[in-house]
Amino acid sequence: MSNRIGRHHRARLLLRGAIGAALVTSGAASLAQLTTATLRGTVSGANGAPVTVTAQETGTGLMRHAVTGRDGSYTLPGLRPGSYTLRFEAAGLRATRDVTIGVGQSATLDIALAPAAAPAGQGAAPASPDKNAIIVTATRLVETRTSEVATNVTTQQIQNLPQSSRNFLNFAQLAPGVRVSTNPLRKTFSGGSVGQDPNGDSLASPQVNVFIDGVSLKSDIQQGGIVGGDSSRGNPFPQAAVQEFRVLSSNFKAEYEDAGTAVISAVTKSGGNSFHGEAFGFFQLDSLRAKDYFQRRNAAAGVADEGKFSQKQYGASLGGPIIKDRLHFFVAYEANEQKNVQSVTIGQQTPDNIARFGRYQGSYTSPFREDLGFAKLSLEASEQDRIDLSGSIRKEHEMAGFGGQTAYExxxxxxxxxxxxxxxxxxxxxxxxxxxxxxxxxxxxxxxxLSPDQVGQNFDSALRIGGASTSQKVVQKGFTLRDAVTISNVDFLGGNHVFKTGFKLAFQDYTVNNALNANPVYNYANRPDLNEDFSQPFEAQYGVGNPEVRAKDTQLGLFAQDDWRVTDRITLNLGLRWDYETNAKNNDYVTPPDAAAALRALEAVLAPQGSSFRAADYISTGKNRKPFLKAIQPRVGASYDLFGDQRTVVFIGWGRYYDRTLFRNAAEEALFRQYTSRSFQFSKDGLPRNGQPTILWNPAYLTGGRAALDGLIASSTAPAGELRIIRNDVKPPHTDQFSLGVRQKVGRLISGSISYQHADARDQVGYYPVNRSVARNAAGFLDFIPVTGFSDVVAMTQARASKYDAMFVTFDKAFTRASPWSLNIAYTLAYSKERGYSFNFDFPDVAQQPFRPNAGNERHRVVVSGLAQLPLGFQISSLAVFGSGQPFLVTDQRNGAGAGLVLGNYGNSKAFRQVDVRLTKDVPLFRTGAKLQLIAELFNIFNRANFAGYDGFLPQAPATNPSFGVPNTLAGPPRTFQFGARLTF
Structure with a gap:
């Protein structure tokens, strides 16, 4: 039976009161700018007369109206991102502008009226567009008067920059301070280096969120930040359905939730009054791909290459009218079929290891299949009302979990x-x-x-063979209601205000099934000091019991914000947010009596040593865990237009941002009690090791597998496994962000910025063993303290913290018909450090650990992208990423494995360099308006071997590790060609 977790009556009463207050506050509903944009400005030349402002959407013909206030100011909130024709009309006066506005922008457009006979800004009719050109239909407005640090990624960039996987999130790295994972099996991104763990992976959510049409893809249970982002090479959404997106790197507004560092807000395409669509196909073959570093190394050693790489991506989209001007549709489908090559290589390349494990080395195929779909109906019910109904699907299957120092089996x-x-x-x-x-x-x-009939065997620093140890089933499902109101053109306190207020209410249902070590794994180590070698395992881990926990959770978020245009030059962004969850901490869990007794006994042993551990802080009665009520998040900023022309703008901002602890952290406390991963310590002599009892090794324990270990459990010679505990007062992690900078426009096409960013992240989740002595013994170790009935007591700590300081520099040159090329540069100079790791087994108190560089501490990073129209219907584009290299984790035991141990991200990795290029040729198809685009792409054109992981172990003297600093995994592909075609109409 599963452990069903309920909600408290008191929490429900509080929630009802909060919802009532939110309804009174909001009155009506608005998603603010998760999916929309706001245009505001001042109209001059009307001599005090009111001016009618009309915005007509190019694709659908939908119109929005506003009237200027007494000071000539106007605001058009809730605009769907896209292209508009703007008309400004008063008695005998008129002006017209064609503009494009991006998602989430609060753009400013000031207009001077002219007599209707000579409309302002109107010249000769534009020439007929070149059907071979990159389409740019209107002037894209550049947002300057804001304290947010954000980057808009346009439709043109998504469609035209080189892209191997059609994952639109890869373009998030066009924003400074944002990095995309180079691990092909973890499609994540991070901001501010928060949550980074050894070798660039994150074992906790990196405190990011992604919204697609306002739907949050936040993963409440699993690692990776968003659902499906962990342990997968798949894409979150069909790229053909994404119109554009916005990357918020710092100081985002109060409407955004569940993110401490970075947010992506994307909007999807919609149908219009004419039919438009595309069909595409791309392919990569093994013959079009160079051998990577490990394939070449294995070939030189005579190791057979058993893997053949290939990739096919194909799909189609279609949008158009069902009822002209009223009802439109859009549908998209994409498929991705891959056969990837994973190279298995021995860690420490000693002669003994090569002789023992050489047969496992080689390159193996990892098949993958993904299907993505999206559909939308848009009803223009009236000039005032628009209704959208949409849905998406993502399904994928993959053979994974091997490569590096993990064998295929x-x-x-x-x-x-x-x-x-x-x-x-x-x-x-x-x-x-x-x-x-x-x-x-x-x-x-x-x-x-994959191989459930084989037990696992893990040979430390060499290779992992045998069957995988764990199967899982994680389910997150829920409904979310978002409700708010935007009130514009409010003249108050001598300025013009745009007020936004609203709430989010989510009902979540979670299932965590984690059969940890259900397939036993035997661990081996070469430790002469402990009389251990690869001839027999020193430990076996084996899980038994019920591996499933279920829960329900209700989430509430309230926000209010004010974009206050104090003067024509000064704009203030004032916001406040509050978030609340009824069951983030597994509130109804009751600590079993044997666990509670063990914790009290452990406190009695540790107290005389000066330990701060208090058992009562971790013993749950089912009534003493209260929801966290202090997630109050002020977010404030200001911008100052130095000359009043939107060209030189200074901005400053500060805010607090709460993320959430993964429910899995709380669920594992219950899970480890009802499902136990037993640890059996073996030795050659059966004597205690480091103060911990051991079992005299018998080869039957390995050949007998599960049955032999079941016998050990039945004979009660093994403890009940790990006791995982969390504090009753667990808080969600939060980040305080500060930014200061200046934006500059040069002419109509060039803009740039330089800013300083600081992030201080606190209350991040880590774990440490409680049943260790506070003081080190003569050898420098923390002595093991036996706990009746349990092998270890591992407690959650929130003393883990990160600090991030960076300088962001951006340069953007826009693409126009008159100047048919673009260039975008994002430079990041960063210093990132962290206190603590996900699992801290080398220090008795995480809070007393020093801040040390974390895996995100990459000093310099430059991302350059651009595209250009060439003669004869050719276009060229490029995306280049240059990084000074992330440090890797070093475990230095040369001065002893105890007090002499040094643990930190000090390894000096090689710089990252990857340059990708796309060349296209447009072929018009008769006079139909359709176009066939032939595409050739080359990724990593210089065939740079970029590495993601290194051997960072330095053993205690006199032992040595000849493989120290030797890479074991890759970050990115070798030189690869991709060919494709795209039919549009």
Missing amino acids: AGSRTANTVYTGRLRWQHDAGDVSNEASLNYLYYKFDPSI
């Missing part, structure tokens, strides 16, 4: 499933814009063991 079959649905209504009534949405999210992560 130790892999897993991974399955990911994500469904989303959304019903959205927007109503505009003058200066009040209302939106409401009901969202649904279903996510299932379901990996299984």
Whole structure:
């Protein structure tokens, strides 16, 4: 039976009160700028007369209206991102502008009226567009008067920059301070280096969030930040359905939740009054790909290459009218079929290891299949009302979990499933814009063991062989209601205000099934000082019991913000947010009596040593864990237009941002009690080791597998496994962000910025062993303290913290018909350090650890992208990434494995360099308006061997590690050609 976790009556009463207050506050619904944009400005030349402002969307013909206030100011909130024709009209006066505005922008457009006979800004009619050109239909507005640090990634960039996997999140690295994972099996991104662990992976959520049409893809259970982002090479959404997105790197507004460092907000395409669509196909073959570093090394050693790489990506999209001007549709489908090559290599390349494990080395195929779909209906019910109904599907299967120092047979079959649905209504009534949405999210992560008939064997610093140890099933599903109101053109306190206020209410249902070590794994180590070698295991781990926990959780978020235009030069961004969860900490869990007794006994032993451990802080009665009520998040900023022309703008901002602890952290406390991973310590003599009892080794324990270990459990010679505990007062992690900078426009096409960013992240989750002595023994070790009935007591700590300081520099030159090339540069100079790791077994008190560089401490990073129109219908584009290299984790035991141990990210990795290029040729198809685009792409054109992981172990003298600093995994592909075609109409 599963452990069902309920909600408290008191929490429900509080939640009802908060919802009532939110309804009174908001009155109506608005998603603020998760999916929309705001245009504001001042109209001059009307001599005090009111000016009618009309915005007509190019694709659908939908119109929005506003009237200027007494000072000539106007605001158009809730605009769908895209291209508009703007008309400004008063008695005998008129002006017209064609503009494009991006998602999430609060753009400013000031207009001077002219007599209607000579409309301002109107010249000769534009020439007919070149059907071979990159389409740019209007002037893209550049947002300057804001304290947010954000980057908009346009449709042109998504469609035209080189892209190997069609994962639109890869373009998030066009924003400074944001890094995309180079691990092909973990499609994540990070901001501010928070949450980075050894070798660049994150064992906790890196405190990011992704919204697609306002639907949050936040993973409440699994690692990776967003659903499906962990342990998968798949894409979160069909790229053909993404219109554009916005990357918020720092100081984002109060409407954004569940993110401490970075947010991506994307909007999807919609159908219009004419039919538009595309069909595409791309392929990569093994013959079009150079051998990577490890394949070449294995070939030189005479190791057979058993893997053949290939990739096929194909799909189609279509949008158009069902009822002209009223009802439109859009659908998209994409498939991705891959056969990837994973190289298995021995860690420490000693003669003994090569003789023992050489047969496992080689390159093996890892097959993968993903299907992505999206559909949307858009109803223009009236000039004031728009209703959208949309849904998406993601299904994928993969053979993964091997490569590096893990043999093929130790892999897993991974399955990911994500469904989303959304019903959205927007109503505009003058200066009040209302939106409401009901969202649904279903996510299932379901990996299984590839070789369940083989026990696992892990030879430390050499190779992992045998079957995988763990199967899982993680399910997250829930409904979310978002409700708010935007009120514009409010003249108050001598300025013009845009007020936004609203709430989010989510009902979540979680399932965590984690059969940890259900397939036994035997650990080996070469430790002469402990009389251990590879001839027999020193430990076996084996899980038994019920591996499933279920829970329900209700989440509430309230926000209010004010964009206050104090003067024509000064704009203030003032916001406040509050978040609350009823069951983030497994509140109804009751600590079993044997566990509570063990914790009290452990406190009695540790107290005389000066330990601060208090058993009562971790013993749950089912009534003493209260929801966290202090997630109050002020977010403030200001911008100052030095000359009043939007060209030189100074900005400053500060804010607090709460993320959330993964529910899995709380679930594992219950899971480790009802499902136990037993640890059996073996030795050659059966004597205690480091104060811990051992079992005299018998080869039957290995050949007998599960049955032999079941016998050990039945004979009660092994403890009940790990006791995992969390504090009753667990808090969600938070980040305080500060930024200061200046933006500069040069002419109509060039803009840039330079800014200083600081992030201080606290209350991050880590774990440490409690049953260790506070003081070190003569050898420098923390003595093991036996705990009745348990092998270890591992407690959650929130003393883990990060600090990030950086300088961001951006340069952007826009693409136009008159100047048909673009260039975008994002430079980051960063210093990142961290106190503590995910698992801290080398210090008695994490809070007393020093801040040391974390794996995200890459000093310099430059991302350059650009595209250009060439003669004869050719276009060229490029994306280049240059990084000074991330440090890797070093475990230095040369001065002793105890007090002399030095642990930190000090390894000097090689610089990262990858340059990708795309060349396209457009072929018009007769006079139909359709176009065939032939595409050739080359990734990593210089065939740079970029590494992601290194051997960082330095053993205690006199032993040595000849493989120290030797790379064991790659970050990115070898030189690879991709060819494709795209038909558009």
